[in-house]
Amino acid sequence: MPIIGQIIYMxxxxxxxxxxxxxxxxxxxxxxxxxxQQKAIPLILEGKxxxxxxxxxxxxxxxxTLPMLQNLSQGQHMRKRPIRALVLTPTRELAAQVHNNVKxxxxxxxxxxxxxxxxxxxxxQVATIRNGVDILIATPGRLIDLQNQxxxxxxxxxxxxxxxxxxxxxxxxxxxxxxxxxxxxSRRQNLLFSATFSREIKNLANSILHHPVLVEATxxxxxxxxxxxxxxxxxxxxxxxxxxxxxxxxxxKQVLVFNRTKHGANKLCKKMVSAGxxxxxxxxNKSQGARTKALAGFKNGSVRVLVATDIAARGLDIPLLPHxxxxxxxxxxxxxxxxxxxxxxxxxxxxxxxLVSADETTYLRDIEKLVGIxxxxxxxxxxxxxxxxSTEPVKQGQGRSSRNRGSRNSNSxxxxxxxxxxxxxxxxxxxxxxNRRN
Ligand code: AMP
Numbered sequence: 001m002p003i004i005g006q007i008i009y010m011x012x013x014x015x016x017x018x019x020x021x022x023x024x025x026x027x028x029x030x031x032x033x034x035x036x037q038q039k040a041i042p043l044i045l046e047g048k049x050x051x052x053x054x055x056x057x058x059x060x061x062x063x064x065t066l067p068m069l070q071n072l073s074q075g076q077h078m079r080k081r082p083i084r085a086l087v088l089t090p091t092r093e094l095a096a097q098v099h100n101n102v103k104x105x106x107x108x109x110x111x112x113x114x115x116x117x118x119x120x121x122x123x124x125q126v127a128t129i130r131n132g133v134d135i136l137i138a139t140p141g142r143l144i145d146l147q148n149q150x151x152x153x154x155x156x157x158x159x160x161x162x163x164x165x166x167x168x169x170x171x172x173x174x175x176x177x178x179x180x181x182x183x184x185x186s187r188r189q190n191l192l193f194s195a196t197f198s199r200e201i202k203n204l205a206n207s208i209l210h211h212p213v214l215v216e217a218t219x220x221x222x223x224x225x226x227x228x229x230x231x232x233x234x235x236x237x238x239x240x241x242x243x244x245x246x247x248x249x250x251x252x253k254q255v256l257v258f259n260r261t262k263h264g265a266n267k268l269c270k271k272m273v274s275a276g277x278x279x280x281x282x283x284x285n286k287s288q289g290a291r292t293k294a295l296a297g298f299k300n301g302s303v304r305v306l307v308a309t310d311i312a313a314r315g316l317d318i319p320l321l322p323h324x325x326x327x328x329x330x331x332x333x334x335x336x337x338x339x340x341x342x343x344x345x346x347x348x349x350x351x352x353x354x355l356v357s358a359d360e361t362t363y364l365r366d367i368e369k370l371v372g373i374x375x376x377x378x379x380x381x382x383x384x385x386x387x388x389x390s391t392e393p394v395k396q397g398q399g400r401s402s403r404n405r406g407s408r409n410s411n412s413x414x415x416x417x418x419x420x421x422x423x424x425x426x427x428x429x430x431x432x433x434x435n436r437r438n
Pocket of ligand 1: 029030031032033034037055056057058059060061062
């Protein structure tokens, strides 16, 4: 597979995009294409299949949307517009964000787009599709639901985008993806975007992409240099007080705090509010309305702290976030890279802090191995780690039910988790299944 490394193009004008797209880009205020855009846009315009390593914050959405719009607008419109491009995303939030991007970039083109996801009434979504759309952005569950009801057809798809494919696999969407593949014509352009390249992702890419070109925005599984990473060793029971102290005394205005469980996120959020810090929680049990409201509040500054689980936070577009706190380390090392990728965006500096208790020692070791650095460690006076605490990893699975076929798009995973209560230290692959309902 050829690897495109060199950055040759310096402006959007030289990428081969049409005037209508350049006008839309100008309206967004973008002057220079990001590295992933410089590399991916010309290849996609040529009609190549692309396997791209890029996470949220790199400009990946414009990286696939701009050339996709150009390719589609060069084709002939059929009288009754069939869906010609499908963008699959793991979460509702990401689907909505991608749709916003598609709408903005297609402002000066004769292209219609729509977004569908679960957790909301399907009727308006169906009505929009009936009117004819060129580009559909969808989460897998709702897409299959509507297809099963005979309310949409994928038989005219020319371009398929799998966005955040690694997260789709983590969330157990492999079977749905396979089913969706079987509903599309085999001759089409395929674009797969993923922040990490596990063996599973490479297998998926092999099964979907035809002679793909690999493009990389950042080296695989490394953290962005602009992010200052720090670990505070702390007793588990003192984590809440420590995070409140750091936020209050540091006068941090916009902080994303990660929790492993929904229950933990709710509990921490309540404690923050009691301490006079405006906070909101975002996780898979929250309604779409509550999630949208929490995110809007966080973006406009009325909510100072957003407490999130990994899956809920995935794909959120929060530009220039100054502080990320890992209240608990993720049990899947790759999630650490995703989490801290929320800060230090677009060249801005950021700070990623992890509160680590004795039982997270194995997770920290795995993370340091993955990112290839030793993260500096500190202890805050009065918040010392407990010397007698066990270094055995915490038991996962607290408060989670198993498979729930009824809530397809609730960011849930549908694999059974038979290893949940194992006492042995878990490997990443085992731990992955512990996280899926958060
Ligand atoms: P994404 O990685 O697609 O989630 O994009 C992250 C953010 O970067 C979004 O807010 C985009 O609007 C913004 N963005 C995308 N491309 C550019 C660019 N070339 N210059 C400046 N900002 C951009």
